[in-house]
Amino acid sequence: MYSITLTRMTVLKKLLRKFDSPVTKKTSCAIDKYDFLRCCEFAKDTQRESKVLQHIVIDVEVSTGEATNPASDPHEVEPENAFRCKLHKAKAQKGDFSNEISFSGFIHENKFSIIQIGAVSGAVCASTLARNGVSVTIFDSGRGPGGRMSQRREIGEDGKELMFDHGAPFFCVSNSDAMALVHEWESRGFVSEWKQVFGSFDCASNKFLGIQQEGDAKKYVGVPGMNSISKALCNESGVKSMFGTGIAKMEWLEEEIPWLLTDSKGENLGRFDGVVASDKNIVSPRFTQVTGLPPPLDLSLVPELATKLQNIPVLPCFSLMLAFKEPLSSIPVKGLSFKNSEILSWAHCESTKPGRSTDSERWILHSTPDYANSVIAKTGLQKLSSETLNKISEEMFKEFQCSGLVSSLPFFMKAHRW
Template sequence: MTITTISYKLLTFCLCKSDPSIDRATMSNVATKVAVVGSGNIENIAKRNGMNVAVSGAVCASALAKNGISVTLFESARGPGGRMSQRREISEDGKELLFDHGAPFFSVSNCDVLKLVHEWESKGLVAEWKENFGSFDCISKKFLENDQEAPNKKYVGLPGMNSICKALCNETGVESKFGASIGRLECLDDEKWSLTGLDGQNLGHFSGVVLSDKSIASPRFTHVTGRPPPLDLSLTPELALKLQEIPVSPCFALMLAFAEPLSSISVKGFSFKNSEILSWSHCDSSKPGRSTARHVSFERWVLHSTANYASGVIAQTGLQKPSSATLTKVAEELFREFQSIGLNIPQPFFMKAHRWLSYEALKINAVSIFTIPFFQGSAFPTASIAREEKCLWDRKKRLAICGDFCVSPNVEGAILSGLAAASKLTEMLSCL
């Protein structure tokens, strides 16, 4: 297999390995091992240093493996996905309900990302969501527009949004270790990295490290976990400085299941205008690959709150994991707002809320920084700290940090950042 630089235009090799005819076996002899550490959220981190491999880390691992670099991906959760995860619920009468309760879809404008998405499409991992979308004004009680003619297609994972990350984590050359929490990353004198598990177990030595979890190198990590960050910030002072202040936006998601289709709603996804509580809603069961025989008789919807609403709840309840009572109250308030738009919304037979909250929300004046609606990202950076480089990179230490916070707060930004991190490490390791 030849190096994928030609097809993806993402890897720039130095002169010592500029020959495009170099095959995977040759690269395997040059590059040893790279560790990719997944990303997480505040609830998991507080409990067990939880990392949940998001699309940036999964894309990076896949790109490295395709260039003959041995990749070990560490993930303390049971599976990959991050904000592209899919939630499985069981109703009181035993119905299985699946919800894309994070990012509902993604669009692509970058040509390199589009080529990658087309590859996923050919493998049956993604499909275009060909439905009508719009915007609803809660004052006039009318739909204002329809974005059917929007220039960028809307893509979803098949059969769930997490399918993309699952496939990437299982590609040849990627060894995925789930249930493995990272306690310490240490840079050794021989320019190797040593990884130690939370339980003290030696997880191996690596020629390079990719972090898709910015909280691992954040001074606020200690405030949540009571432990020092896995990455010693003194090793990378410049990168640590960039990671200190990334404003983010929280969100509550409400998962709903109805016995009958909501025929009064003419679109399958729409944003809310002039609502202080809701920002976005979509019919999850209208996506490609979702309407199987066991789901055909009912309809599933996901609602997203505004950032201001979520921050108000957090101001009252704190940053700890929400109680069942809090989530029940949030679910009732979000659904009441949904019913109030005047479209004859019936009572659902299933209703449950979930909080998306990023680690960086932990700061004294947290409420003041929540400014961006959910559908532009997901618990969510509101700034890009490496727009040109597309990832944070320490060449001397062979350390890359990637994620949507580097490029843009959406799935495409995360993919671009993962590709950039893979490019940096492949270029570096090819010269060894």
Template structure:
């Protein structure tokens, strides 16, 4: 066992696995406090479940789809502070004040899609995309190895992938967690969600403001990204299947999934689908949670965070990311470099 001063060294640094909003917030909190931090993400783009994609058809049609997170609202003052900055910087905007019936509470979305929030947070961070972490080892310092044969060294490791993915990485690396902690983490579980990105020939029948929570066996949500204001050159519709439909049809053909979901949504589509894509979210929304806003194992200099540590939404992920950053600072797992 090391004492704190053994661990503290000049130029100490943190490695954050995962460039979703949790990882990016943790990295921002640490960097703003003068700590060197590197973010590694396996995705081609940054953002994880803050996901926006462009789909082209011919010269003139381009659909822009939010196909993960759709919108968010604010409960906690701590989160409001971040949202105020994003509003000021033109990264997010108010979409509406409710779907169906307005309740006066702002629902926000990314001005250029939700991935824009991640891009904004990442712009001043040391972020490496297309960098899948495949092995981690700890010997007074963390050594992180990636699929593309790169190595990173850091004093603290922050893991922000969905918990089952973090546990699989620790297992593959033969890192053993305390039994109680391990069994609590194993209780964390997630819904899955099949998303369909459908480009329509004409405007949809989805009522203003362009989002509708469905009470259907197959569909849980429909959104019109054109009405939302992020897809000016294409009638881009996002369909989210229910957890039940998603589990049952996980291995079905894309064509079969699309046929069933388009049938369920037919009243709202109101126009032929000219192109579609399917995305399967294995870990969509957490359904059971860890009991603390983050997990800090100071003897291992290991921190875990994510929406499953607070609540199944952007706000939960942000609050967990803040908690992770503050925990590293308060427990003095690293020291400032400047």
């Protein structure tokens, strides 16, 4: 087994010389050296595009035994004597997040299928892979793309449509490579900067602790909704999207195309060369609590990832969607975090984002994780009743009222659990 970093191309050349050796048995059923080189080029491109990666390493396995009966075709080799390539990515952020993605298997004529499971992070991954010639299929149990960057469509009592970004309200960019990607999205029209004033509110003193001006930290949103990013990326060439399809089981088979995926109905979803999973629930006990089924991925297959995955937090949250007939003029900002509140963590004015309707003033409140956990401890993770959701709505809105920031009542109010 050779392990090489992408900068040590001299080692790669040695491996290729071994590949070309006349003692290496070659037939017509596996990969050629140029596919391997393309794998390296893809890895180098990935390294340039993301500085958050701690390392990118290719492991190359070559048969060490001497073969006999060399074939006449110098570009073909039997599977047992072929290169086996594995691309590892590791990412760490502030010590509380760790993720590793592996691509492994024989590469056939540059066709390499990847299953991607997850929301916006998965959509970005799928788009990047597809642009590098990888055939990608996305499986997502949701009705559409977005995950926690979804957009919610509701109908008010007057029959008019109300749209809410009830998940992530915006995103910021601190990496120059990621910024280049965001600029591309801006040029394509599905991302725009949200130019508003933001602040922090102390519920103990009922005063603002500070006001953040526009230039302090640029905030970006999807247009016309936060899910526009995932929608655009999931529709790119080379990406096939399967929404409303949850993965119930992921099996590793000791075969040429090793991954077999099954849905919750026990139906075979196909065989794939690799899997990229951007949702911790594939190995989390939370999956069992929600579905009654064991997690899709058996961690005994990847014991080195077990500890890392367990350290990734899963934070629950309730969001409250509100619509008012008149602007909340007493609030000097359009987005605010809450301090010293056991219930609220964040609020923002949805109707001030670029590309949104201004027929009504729509606000979204987010709960604290502690509040969400206290509710889940009583109700479990099953689908909540209308009575429970109404009670949560009342508690969250009452906390908003107690801040003194709002005096009018909304004509629409509905809670959602993340």
